[in-house]
Amino acid sequence: MAKNCPGCGAPMEYDPSFDSLVCQSCGNIIDPKSLPDGNEFYLNYGAEEPVDIKDVVEEEELTGEMYDCHIYTCSQCGGEVIVSGTEVSTRCIYCGSTAVVFNRIAQECRPQYIVPFKVTKEEALKNVRDKLLSGFFVPSFFKKTEPSVVRGIYIPYYLYEGWYKDTQRFQAGETPYIYDCECDFEDLPVEACKVLADKTTAMLEPYYLNEKVDFDTSYLMGFYSNIRDLEPRVALGNANLKARAMFDKEVLKQVPKTSFLRPLKRVTSVPKSEFARSSYALLPAWFITINKDSTPYTFLVNGQTGKVVGTVPWNRFLIGAMITVSFATLAFLSTMIFVKSGLISDAFGWSTGISSKFGRKLSQSLDSSEIYASLGIGIAALGVLGAGFAKFKKVLDNLNLSRSIVTFIFSKKRQGDAK
Amino acid sequence: MILIITLYAASIVASLGLSFLFVSILLERSNSYGSQEESSPSMKRFKVMDVNQTKL
Secondary structure, three states, X not given: OOOEOOOOOOEEEEEOOOOEEEEOOOOOEEOHHHOOXXXXXXXXXXXXXXXXXXXXXXXXXXXXXXXXXXXXXXXXXXXXXXXXXXXXXXOOOOOOOOOEOHHHHOOOOOOOEEOOOOOOHHHHHXXXXXXXXXXOOOOHHHXXXXXXXXXXXXXXXXXXXXXXXXXXXXXXXXEEEEEEEEEEEEEEEEEOOOOOOHHHHHHHOOOOHHHOEEOOHHHHOOOEEEOOOOOHHHHHHHHHXXXXXXXXXXXXXXXXXXXXOOOEEEEEEEEEEEXXXXXXXXXXXXXXXXXXXXXXXXXXXXXXXXXXXXXXXXXXXXXXXXXXXXXXXXHHHHHHHHHHOOHHHHHHOOOOOOOOHXXXXXXXXXXXXXXXXXXXXXXXXXXXXXXXXXXXXXHHHHHHHHOOHHHHHHHHHOOOOOO | OHHHHHHHHHHHHHHHHHHHHHHHHHHHHHHEEOOOOOOOOOXXXXXXXXXXXXXX
């Protein structure tokens, strides 16, 4: 249902900068808390309960591949809209009204809390624009092109409460460190939506849930939202994994730093935990999509803090040139060191007039210590090479996340293709 | 001689690794935004109950 302006009757949208509903036609501003609760509205409005698709189709139609969908009526123009069964609200594809669908929200999936958008669309765009403009390797296309799609979407989260404790044993050389720690968690957010990549939402955090408010459909005006479709059992597992990752990092901070030669290893861990779902909440995010060569790159902006998440493709020529130049420089420098110190001439018996005691010693007969030293040096060099490739792959993975079709579909589905 | 050749080859291989590392760090700072936060406001009252360090 769209909440209409009591002054002119036009649909109103929630504006984060005013923390109020604003009429797009006459500019009237109304505090959402002053309006009747959406649930009450549903009870009045929902004389007709949502109809299960299985109840309205013929038996033979159910034998084919089905998908969950519902038919909604726009309260502004009366048009019927079909949306995904996981959809909570959508813009009417006929009149563009910000129609919010109550018959879905009012069921057991109605959230208890919502964190309203604090970052406006303009602020989100500015944050992304600032990041793109400051990037040295960002292609000029991204610096000049306006986003093709900007949508504010409420992402569903389960909130968990519980505790986690663990006795962890570390080993650095011969020195053991044993830590027995425990920690409480309150409002631990676990994303409850299957279609959005978990890694993406993890990077969007933190959300400060002390700012959450009781759910009111007024906050959905002008935004899109999705409801939970992740099984509670899976979500509980994710809550444990998330708590463990945070806990382990915190324990690691307590352990004294060790040298490169005595790397710290976690030897044993005896974790215990207990988590229970406390509530279900909607958290805000802006999805900003820029299309390049038919490939969508979606940046996410935390709707509460303004944190930007995403990776821009880079100028390949510039990156190739940078790698080549830095490799050539380092290789040249190391060659010069070997030549100047006389190591190479000693090794091959060249008479260059430059010689070193170290080189002569190294070029003497092969023994087992020389073989071990060679192996060690070779492994160390391969380690450095591996670290370089791993870091590069991490950046590539982040780029793939930004152009992830899953992220794109998530935002696209919520647009109803309306701009 | 083998040790010197190994040292030289290792320095070249390490140079390649370092150049990838260097460019990746630059790329990450320039083109990649947002990272997973190490701590979360959901984490409350972290307590170290017992620390036992023994030299074997």
